Amino acid sequence: MASSASKRTRERHLVTYNDREETPLEHAVEEHWDEGTSLLRRLPSEASGVGHAFFPVLEDCIFVGHLMTDLDSIAGAIGAAHLYDGTPARASEVNTETTFALETWGAELPGKVEDLLRETPERNVCLVDFQQQSQLNPAIPMANIVGVIDHHALQSNTIVTEKPIFVDIRPWGCMSSIIAHSFAVQRKFLPKNIAGMLLSAILSDTLNLKSPTTTEWDERIVAMLVQYLQVEDVNELAAKQFRAKSQSLNLMTPYSLVNGDMKQFKFNGGGDKTYLVAYSVIETTDAEASLSRAADILPEMRAVKVAEPSINAVLLAVVDIVNLHSTLLICGRVEASLALAAYGGELTADGSMLQLAGLVSRKKDFVPPLTKAVKEGWEPPQLSVEIGSALDLNGLHRTKSMLDVPHGEVSVEYTDDVPSGLLVRRDD
Template sequence: KFVLDYFKVDEPEHITELPRGAEIILLDHNEEKQSIDNIKDLDIVEIIDHHKIKLETDKPISIYIKPLGSSCSIIAEKYFETQTDLPQDIAGLLLAGIVSDTLFFRSPTTTETDKQLVEKLKKISEIDDVEKFSLEMFNAKSDLGDITAEELIKLDYKVFEFGGNEYGIGVMETTNVDFGLNKKEELIEKMKEIKEKDGLKGLFFVIVDILNEKSYTLCSGQEEKELFGKLFSARDDDGVLFADKLVSRKKQIVPAFEEYFKKQK
């Protein structure tokens, strides 16, 4: 909301289904579980993403996948490569997306291309001080008001298959870790409910301290806690697993799980 208000852009409509046969482009994801509810009824014509491919299609489609810090970087590149006119508000939204995804270049997903694109975008969007803008954005992102425990867990939440079982991983990137840690008991209880309801093997909620590049992880059970602690040498502090420099689900957490379960076969 902060970013939309900053650039005076209306909030887009949130939809969960589209008419059967509608053509769609998947952006920043390519897994069915992370997409629109009736994706099997839709015609996927293109994928734009910076994650590895998991989706299979029944026909050739256009796919733009690049190992960049943000899908916004891929879109920005396309604007510049095709010399398409880039409005100030769209340039600002793309800049905000790159800065958010890369934690203002703190994340290990960051590339030199992301940094170069932000330099170009800041001129068009007329953001002179990107660091100041990023801090305002992260502070706004950390101000979650009266959000419920489930809403907090599902704010940035994905389900992955590891070793034939499904695990949920939610992430909260914040400048105020106490907001999440102070709700520890409530969050863990809700995580256990979600785990049971959705038939998951485990659920993790990772609270990322953006400025200090640290994370605090809550787990839905003892087995998951032991596994996470082993994979990331995380220190258990009264039910919270602390890990230094662990800030990226995509680049650090998911690959570690995949590698672990690959070795278990």
């Protein structure tokens, strides 16, 4: 049974939204309130100084997330570093949502992992929120990796180690849920600013507990943290957090929108065929604002393949986190073929968009259909050219988005040698 203090907190929490319809986030917190209270009892009220005899390999580790750093990878690194007596680090610059959370909870921005390893090159590293080589900061030697804490599927590009390592991978909606749960299980003191970062990360990764990746454990952990932090209106906290993220998108360049939250996935087809797909996501409360910039975003998507020829396709999903609906931006023939094979439907906006009703999660909604399509025999379409004939480059269709790049990060140069145009990036 909940304590009287917990009951008072619960009553105060309910008062904030008793005059309106309860949101899914609020419903989840209410439904799992007692379970959150039980977890909360396991958190000590002050630091005890007790070490971790069962996890000595993680002590004094650098805890770091993936490239294209997001809130979960930063919050998880901060939380894991405190839990296991290590040092948090960041793999790349943080986004505005992460900055908002750091400022809201009074947490310190972790240092760059390359700087930490430059000072102590032999220091052990524990990866958080990923285990794919394509998402690993180049400064991290594979031999230094001694642990992984994650919530993603193991795929073909997983890190390879010479020795056994610590692994905590759970099918939960957020890695920060794993860290918060570990604080409770290990009865380790959880500072309020770190608890706040973990809460914000869970709300972000699970889209306010509405993502299909959300589990009951994520909901229980949110209920625990809401009580621990005495958050009077968790829905207001989530709204402010996502509003900060969405407003900043209007200030980001097309290059940043494409590359800011991009992950690469390798898919195995028939025989020895493999395909590398870069998948970007823009999560926003104002999807129309992002989609209105499609003419600028599409050239940046094409530029990714120019810069990295090993990438077969580049897809970008604009996720409406309010209506739980996504729009997929299509930048070429290969992307159109792959998207239709994976998701079905019909292309709109002159073939540059595909509506994905009800799909919002890259991990659970976007990637699995691609895996299935490739396994079932999808192959990139080929240009139809008769043997012995010259390829008429002038006949290739040029979309408006390839020509009209008002913000100028990517331009198209036409020459006698390449009359169809070549995407190039101008130096600022």
